[in-house]
Amino acid sequence: MDVKLSQAVKIFFGQSSLEMVYIEAIANSLDAKATEINIDIYAKSYKDVKTLVLEIKDNGIGFTEKRYKKFCRLFDVEENSHKGLGRLVYPCYFDKIEIESIFNKTQKRNFAFTEELNENNSKINKVKEQKNGTIIKMSNYTLTKLYSHNFIQPKYLKQRILEEFYPIFFSQKQQKNNLVISINSKIENLILSEKIILSKDIPILNKVKLDIPIDFFCNFYLYYYIQKVKVCESSLITAVNVDHRTKKIEIIANENIPKNYKMVFLLFSNWFTGKIDFSRQSLNISNKELKDIQIMFKKKVASIIEKEIPEIKNRNKQTKNNLINKYPHLSGYFINENIGYNSRSDILKKAQEDFFIDQKKLLEATSLTDEQFEKSIEISSIALTEYILFRQLTIDKLKKSTKENSEAELHKLFATMKVKFEKKNFVNDLYRNNAWLLDDKYMTYETILSDKEMGDLIKFITEDENTERDAGRHDMALVFSNNPNNEIPFDIVIVELKKRGISLEENEKVITQLEKRARKLMKYFKNKIQRIWYYGIIEFNDDIELALTGEYTELYSSGKMYYRETNVAIQLNPKIILPIGVFIWDIDAVIEDADARNSAFLNLIKSKFIY
Numbered sequence: 132m133d134v135k136l137s138q139a140v141k142i143f144f145g146q147s148s149l150e151m152v153y154i155e156a157i158a159n160s161l162d163a164k165a166t167e168i169n170i171d172i173y174a175k176s177y178k179d180v181k182t183l184v185l186e187i188k189d190n191g192i193g194f195t196e197k198r199y200k201k202f203c204r205l206f207d208v209e210e211n212s213h214k215g216l217g218r219l220v221y222p223c224y225f226d227k228i229e230i231e232s233i234f235n236k237t238q239k240r241n242f243a244f245t246e247e248l249n250e251n252n253s254k255i256n257k258v259k260e261q262k263n264g265t266i267i268k269m270s271n272y273t274l275t276k277l278y279s280h281n282f283i284q285p286k287y288l289k290q291r292i293l294e295e296f297y298p299i300f301f302s303q304k305q306q307k308n309n310l311v312i313s314i315n316s317k318i319e320n321l322i323l324s325e326k327i328i329l330s331k332d333i334p335i336l337n338k339v340k341l342d343i344p345i346d347f348f349c350n351f352y353l354y355y356y357i358q359k360v361k362v363c364e365s366s367l368i369t370a371v372n373v374d375h376r377t378k379k380i381e382i383i384a385n386e387n388i389p390k391n392y393k394m395v396f397l398l399f400s401n402w403f404t405g406k407i408d409f410s411r412q413s414l415n416i417s418n419k420e421l422k423d424i425q426i427m428f429k430k431k432v433a434s435i436i437e438k439e440i441p442e443i444k445n446r447n448k449q450t451k452n453n454l455i456n457k458y459p460h461l462s463g464y465f466i467n468e469n470i471g472y473n474s475r476s477d478i479l480k481k482a483q484e485d486f487f488i489d490q491k492k493l494l495e496a497t498s499l500t501d502e503q504f505e506k507s508i509e510i511s512s513i514a515l516t517e518y519i520l521f522r523q524l525t526i527d528k529l530k531k532s533t534k535e536n537s538e539a540e541l542h543k544l545f546a547t548m549k550v551k552f553e554k555k556n557f558v559n560d561l562y563r564n565n566a567w568l569l570d571d572k573y574m575t576y577e578t579i580l581s582d583k584e585m586g587d588l589i590k591f592i593t594e595d596e597n598t599e600r601d602a603g604r605h606d607m608a609l610v611f612s613n614n615p616n617n618e619i620p621f622d623i624v625i626v627e628l629k630k631r632g633i634s635l636e637e638n639e640k641v642i643t644q645l646e647k648r649a650r651k652l653m654k655y656f657k658n659k660i661q662r663i664w665y666y667g668i669i670e671f672n673d674d675i676e677l678a679l680t681g682e683y684t685e686l687y688s689s690g691k692m693y694y695r696e697t698n699v700a701i702q703l704n705p706k707i708i709l710p711i712g713v714f715i716w717d718i719d720a721v722i723e724d725a726d727a728r729n730s731a732f733l734n735l736i737k738s739k740f741i742y
Contacts (some may be wrong), residue, residue, distance in 0.1 A: 144594070149282040151220045154295050156187040156267060157312065161299060163191025163198070163265065164311055172283050172316040183272040185225070189241070190264040194253075195235030197240075203250050226271035238258050285314040285325035290366060292327060297397055298372040300333045301354070334358065336395065339435075345420055349402035351738070353431055354394040357439045365390055369432065370460065371398040371414075373407045376412055376551045382429045385473035388442055396432050398424070402658065430468055447471030458520070461513070486513060518561065519732045525565055526729060528721045529627060534632025542628055542716075543605060544568075546581040553578050566609060567667070568725045573609055573624065580608045585651055592621050592659045605648055620661040622651065631670040638675055641667035642713065646699055649711045655703045657708060664712065671717035679715055680703065690720025 161733050162167045167190045169357075175182040194202065221228050221244060228244035232464060237260050242253035277717040281287035292312060293300070303310055336354035343351045367388050370377035377397065406415045414421065439445040451470045451559045459703040464482035473481075489510055529544055542548055547563040554577050580588055585603045591610060607626040625648045627641045645665040651661060669675065683693035693715045700708045 146280060149224055150288065150291050152185065152224055152269070153187070153288060153292065156221050157292060157296065158266070160187070160189035160191050160306065161296070163189065163607055164235070165191035165264075165312070166539045167644075168310075168312045170288070170312070170314045172285075172314075172318070174283065175679070176276065176319050177280055177283075180272045180274065180277055181217060183270075183277075185269045186266060186509055188266045190262060193263045193430050194230070194232035194266055195234045195242045198234075199240065199253060199468060200250050202706065213628055216543040221267075221269060222273075224273055225272055227270035229268045230265065231260055231268075232265040233258070233263050236263060239538075252454065267338065267578055283318065285316050285323045288314050289325040291328055294368050294370065295377055297368060297370070297377055297395065298399070299375050300327075301336060301397075304329045304333045304373075305742075309530065321580070334395075336397070339431065340433055341398070341427055343400075343424060345423060346402045349400050351400040351402070351427075352395045353435075354399060355432075355435055355468070356391045356393075356394075357436070357607075359391055362390050364393060366393050368395045368397070369428070370396075371403055371428075372400075373403045373414070374405065376407075380409060380428065382425070382432050382471050384477070386474055388400055389443055393685060394436075396428075396435075398428055410638065426468075433468060433472055443471065444722045450475075450557075458482070470514065486510075504670045516736050517737060519729060521562060522554035522565070522567065522725075522729050522732055526722060526726050529568070532631060534630065536630065538628060538630040542582065545626075546579065546607060548580050549588070551578060552576070552581065553582060566607075567728075569624075569626065569722060570724075577610045577612050577621070579610070580605070582606060583608070585648065589651065590610065592623070592655060593673070603647065603651075609618040618658075620659055622664075623660055624664045624666065625649075625652070626636060626666045626668065629667075629669045629716075633670075635674045635678060638669045639678065641669055645713055646697070646711075649699045653699060653709045653711065664713065666718060667715045668721055669715065670718070686714075690723050692720055692730070 156170075157168055169186075170190075171186040172182045173186075174180065175181075192198070229606065230240075230242055230244060232240045237258055239258045240253050241256075246645065248681075262427065266634065276376050292314075294730045308329070310327075310329045314325045314327075315325045334356045336356050339353050339355070341351040341353050365388070366378075367383060368377070369382040370379045380398075382396065400407060403414075407413070416424075426660060437447070447470050451465065452664075453465070454465055454470070458479065461479070461482040464485045467476060469478050469481070489506065524594045525544055529541075539548065545565050545568055548551070549561065552564045557574075562578060566576065566579060580590060580591070582604055585605060588605070588608045588610070605625055606628045607624075608622040609626070611622040611624075612620075625645065626646075627644045629638055629641055646666055649663070651662060653738045656663070676691070677692045683695040686692045686694050694712060696710050696712050697710045700706065
C-alpha cells in the first residue's frame with residue numbers, strides 16, 4: 132500500500148469497534164453495485180476469539196483494474212461522499228485479510244491486504260465465465276477478547292446495518308432496486324441467521340420540512356416512520372444523513388423509548404455533505420450548530436410521536452407531575468420539551484445547574500433591581516425548599532434503617548463523624564450536620580463535636596490548651612451559649628447512640644456511658660457549664676421498656692421517651708454528688724418527631740405550587 136498501513140490505522144481508527152468492519156465491507160460492496168451480500172461469522176466459542184473468522188461475499192462488479200488501484204491508494208475518491216479510508220478498519224482487528232474477486236466474468240484477482248500491498252502485486256488468473264463478485268476473508272483476530280458479544284450476533288448486526296445505511300436502502304427502494312443482506316453465525320455449534328430485504332425491512336417514509344436557522348440556502352427535511360410491533364421487535368433510529376450514511380444523534384434516552392413500536396427518524400440536508408471526519412465517527416460541525424440541530428430535531432420528533440402515539444403525551448405529563456411532586460423547588464427549571472425524551476437524571480442535572488447559575492448571579496450582585504429582588508425571593512424560596520427536601524430524604528433513610536445497619540451508618544445520618552462543626556461555618560456544614568433530627572432548636576449551636584474525644588470538648592468549654600487528653604469518645608456533644616458575645620457559661624447536650632437489634636445488656640450500656648460523660652463534665656458545672664442534657668437513643672422493645680418503667684418516667688413524644696434524675700459522684704475528697712437528668716429516647720420516636728416537624732414545612736411548600 133502506498134501509505135504505511137500500521138501508522139494510518141493508528142491515526143484514523145484509534146477509536147473504533149468491530150462492527151465497523153462489517154459496515155465498511157458492506158459500503159464497499161454497495162459501491163461495487165452488489166445486490167446480494169452474505170456475511171458469515173465463525174468461532175469455536177465467545178471466549179476463544181483467536182478462532183474468529185469473518186467472510187463477506189457479494190455479487191458486485193469485483194476488483195477491476197480501476198477499483199483495485201483505488202483500493203491501493205488512500206484518499207483516492209471520486210466524490211465528496213467517499214473518504215477512501217474505510218478499509219483501514221480491517222487490520223485493526225485481523226492480521227490476515229485475504230481477498231478473492233471475479234471481475235469481467237472471466238478474471239480472478241487474489242491478493243492479501245498487507246503493508247506490502249501495491250498496484251502491482253495482485254495475482255490475476257483467467258477462469259471459466261462466471262458471475263462477478265468478491266470474497267473477503269478475515270482471520271487471526273488481533274485482540275484478546277471481544278468488547279461485546281453483540282458484535283458477532285446476527286440480530287444486533289442487522290439493526291446496526293439498518294441504522295448505518297438507511298438513506299441508501301431507502302433511496303434504492305424508491306428506485307425499485309432489490310438488495311438482500313444475509314447475516315449468519317456459527318458459534319459453539321449454534322447457528323443463527325438474519326436477513327435484510329429492502330421490500331420487507333425498509334418502509335415508505337413520511338416527509339416534513341424543518342425550520343433550522345443554520346444556512347439560508349439549505350433546506351432540512353425529516354423522513355420518519357412509526358409502526359406498532361411486538362415488544363421484542365421494538366427499535367428506534369434517530370440520525371442525520373451524511374454522505375449517504377447515517378450519523379446517530381441521540382434524541383430520546385433509552386429509558387424513554389416507547390415499547391411496542393418500530394420508529395425511524397432521519398434528518399436530510401445538503402448542508403451535511405462532507406461534514407464528517409475521515410473515520411466517519413464524528414460530525415465536523417460546531418457545538419452550537421449541533422445543539423441547534425438537536426433542539427429542532429427533538430422538537431419535531433416529539434410532536435410527531437405525541438401525535439401518532441397519544442399515550443406518550445399522557446406519559447410525559449405524568450412524568451412532569453412526578454418530577455414536580457418530588458422536586459417542587461425546581462419546577463420552574465424543568466424544560467418541558469425534554470421531559471419524556473431526555474433521561475430523568477439529565478433533566479434534573481440541567482434544572483439544578485440553571486438554578487445554581489441564578490443563585491450565583493444574585494449572590495454576586497452588589498445591588499438589586501426590582502426584577503432581581505423578585506428573583507432573589509424566588510431563589511431563596513427554592514434554596515429553603517431544597518433544604519427541606521434534603522431533610523426529608525434523611526428522615527426516609529432513617530426510617531429504612533434496620534439491624535443490618537451499623538452504628539456508624541446511623542451516626543453519619545445524624546452528623547458526619549470525627550468532625551467539629553462551628554457556628555461560623557454553619558452554612559457550609561448545613562448538609563453534613565443534622566442536629567435538627569433531635570430538635571430544630573439544636574441548630575443554634577456554638578459548636579458540635581461528632582465522634583470526638585472528651586478532651587476536645589473540655590478544651591473548648593474551658594479554653595485551656597493544656598487540657599489533659601481524654602480518649603473517651605461521645606457520639607455527639609452540642610455546645611450552646613446564650614451570651615451575645617459567645618462567652619461561657621455554656622449549655623451542653625450529650626448524645627449517645629446505639630444501633631438497632633442489639634441486646635438489652637448492650638442497650639443499657641448507653642446509661643453507663645452517659646454517667647461517665649457526666650462525671651467528667653459536672654466538674655465544670657456552674658463554673659463553665661450552666662446546664663447539661665444527656666440523651667441515650669436506642670431501639671425500644673418490651674424488655675427495654677420493662678427495664679425503664681421501674682425507675683424512669685415516660686414523657687410526651689410522637690413515640691416513646693423516658694426520663695429520670697440520678698445522682699453522680701464527681702469527687703471523693705471531699706465527696707461531691709450532683710444530680711443529672713437522663714433521657715432515654717426510642718430511635719423511632721426521634722424519627723417520627725423529626726418527620727412531623729419537617730412534614731409541616733413540606734406540606735406548606737407543596738400547597739404553594741400550582742401544577
